[in-house]
Amino acid sequence: MEIIFYHPTFDTPYWIAELSKQLPGANVREWKRGDNQHADYALVWHPPVEMLQGRDLKAVFALGAGVDSILSKLKANPEMLPESIPLFRLEDTGMGLQMQEYAVSQVLHWFRRFDDYQAQQQKSEWQPLADYQREDFTIGIMGAGVLGSKVAESLLAWGFPVRCWSRSHKAWPNVKSFAGADELGEFLRETRVLINLLPNTSETVGIINLNLLNQLQDHSYLLNLARGVHVVEDELLQALNSHKLKGAMLDVFSREPLPQESPLWQHPRVVMTPHIAAVTRPQEAIAYIARTITGLERGDHVSGQVDRQRGY
């Protein structure tokens, strides 16, 4: 079995060595420009079109959870990967735990009013504040998929009321489930902390706009862990400046790196990280890919295949 690997920043020799260990019958090689030799599987991130085009592959694996970048490249170059070749993505592979760490730490930060105490400290002000109550701190998770479910689990464990919104209803214990455009308003009405874990699709671009933010509880918070294009950044600033939103923590931005001139950098109630909420963990990802390829070779049903029409 021949496997080609391309990632612009990963430690390619490490990946090749580990994949070779876990798939002993496979010959794994780094794809380099001009390599037109046969391959059965391709493991990629931001692949050049010529790497995939015209190949008779059994499957392609995206080396991340979101497949928006590869699907947008495919839109511009449909011949890069015919529909008959399945595209897989990473499901969890250690990202669920990272998202839990991120979400729990920030929700607790807001819930214990550390943002207010930080602001007071800057004014050398010693002033205990009233506690927030969990019943006034409903967490609303948009995108109830692999990562949304892990985040919900972790916040339930801290005793917060949790609700989720997705395309179809979920039967998760102790989580109130809302689905589709008809139930979005009801989902938002009681949400105090909005956590975004939607995929980037034509239906979800710009979904977090002023109209949506205005439907949240007053003095709400936004945690964007998914993609920058979900948020209309000017409208987010309006919601912050009107104090409809008390704070926002953003891991992702419509342009990355965030341009120096963006007012988000300096906003006193915005905190940010540079798209690191959940990164690909090589060990877990390699184990998952090896397991999935083994399953495909046996003809088993395997999970993780992207529905290209749906866009995720």
Ligand SMILES: NC(=O)c1ccc[n+]([C@@H]2O[C@H](COP(=O)([O-])OP(=O)(O)OC[C@H]3O[C@@H](n4cnc5c(N)ncnc54)[C@H](O)[C@@H]3O)[C@@H](O)[C@H]2O)c1
């Ligand atoms: N910031 C980071 O470091 C980072 C890391 C990993 C993933 N991500 C992002 O997180 C996203 C979610 O990952 P996942 O593995 O949980 O995906 P997933 O496919 O398992 O879950 C997606 C969820 O969104 C819902 N959804 C999709 N379209 C919808 C729509 N139009 N209306 C309502 N609900 C809709 C689906 O029903 C599903 O519940 C990824 O697509 C990626 O963009 C970000």
Ligand SMILES: O=C(O)[C@H](O)CO
């Ligand atoms: O989707 C993912 O895996 C991360 O956001 C990296 O792009």
